[in-house]
Amino acid sequence: MTTLKDIAKAAGVSHATVSRVVNNGPKVGPVLRDKIHKLIIEMGYRPNANARALVTNKSTTIGVVIPDVSDPFFATLANGIDKVSRQQNMQLLISTGSLSAESEREAINLLLERRCETIVIHSKKIADDELITLFKAHPHFVLIDRYIADIKDRCVWLDNNEGGKIAARHLLALKHRQFACITSTFDIDDPKLRLAGFVDELAKANITFDSKNLVSAEPTLQGGEIAAQTLLASGQDFSAIFVYNDAMAIGAISTLEDNGYSVPKDVSIIGFDDVLLARYSRPKLTTLQYPIDLMAQHAAQLALRNSQEPRIATNKLKFIPQLIKRESTSTYFK
Structure with a gap:
């Protein structure tokens, strides 16, 4: 050697x-x-990165914990952190946590065993109290896509509730008054917050959302197809659907078109995330942009700054989704 x-x-x-x-x-x-x-x-x-870390007492790696490397959303998250690591001449280590508390703990411990002390963590299943204790012990950790008040200066997060409200305001402005929602079966906060924001905004317009028009499915293309089939089979009336994410929205469009409905002429559909596929679906998908690439870069920079003394405060921790108007929503004329 x-x-x-x-x-x-x-x-x-x-x-x-x-x-x-x-x-x-x-x-x-x-x-x-x-x-x-x-x-x-x-x-x-x-x-030898490990040998260098032992000599300098400084890690040359930055880690990220994500649920799934195959999901485009989390691949974008990891890529955003990789951009920062390359700028700093550091290496990126990825560890997967697959949406269970045990696997998320294992993913974090795996990175620590490899002397990776600066870590951006996407955790949905580890309890708040456990994360608070963990973050107090590791000042170079940053939490992404989740807000915990006790470690608020270490959380880079999206206001999902506001995203739901933005979606509702857009559809209301297009004269829609009968709504359906497709949400995720995953037991995490994001779908609950998005739906709550949507329903609250409808209430401000004196519209009560009918829970019979709410369908849950896996947050995938197939899940969206199945959810749309369930909505059609229910016989409920709706002119617009707010969907948990873009994959489900595109799957729902496929089912509606297969059953003779025209989007957006008969039914308007709005998604969430603004993944690459949203720009190329037919019709092109109106959605809420989740700036995960920008958030990931910010989280990585925050984690690296926290390794410096004194720690540098930052103001940009909460991000707001942006409405991206495309072709899947239109004014309701009936």
Whole structure:
């Protein structure tokens, strides 16, 4: 295995000079720096991150805990953190927690075992009290997509309740008065908050949401298809549907179109998240943009700042969804 000493000998320089190049340090001219970089590549040198962390007492990695790497939403989250890690010449470690408290704990512990102390955590199942205790013990942890008052300065979160209200205001402005909702079966706060905001905003317009028009399913394309089938089979009246996420919304559109309904002529549909697929569905999906890429970058920067002394306060912790108007909603004329 090639070492720094081997590179130094080949370059005819000191071990300290090579170390400065590897760690992007100062006091090395461009010509010599290029020479050492070429030798590093030619000789196949690979720095040992764990060994470096032991010597410097500083980790060169930033970790993220997410439920599922295959989900486009969480892939975008991880990519946002990776952008920051690359800017800081750090490596990203991903650990998955699959929406159970036990697996989320295991994912966090796995990163800690690899000397990853700066971690952005997406946790929906670990109890508030446990997370509060955990975060007090680890000042470099940041929680994303969840708000806990006792650690509010370490939470980067989206106001899901306000998102539901924005969706309702949009549909009300389009003259809709009969509504259905498709929500997620997952026992987490996000669907509850979005639905509560939607229903509260309808109440302000003196409209009582009929719970018979609420259907729950898995938050997937197939879940949206099944939920829409259930709504149609119920015989309930509605001209607009507020859907928990974009995947379910696109699945619902497919079922409606298969059953002879035109979207948005017969039924308007609004989703949530603004994933890439929303721009390419037919019709293109009106949705609430969840700025998860921006939030992830902010969370990573906050976690890295918290590793500095003194800690730097930040103001941008709460994000508000933005309405993205496309083709799946229109004015109700009947």
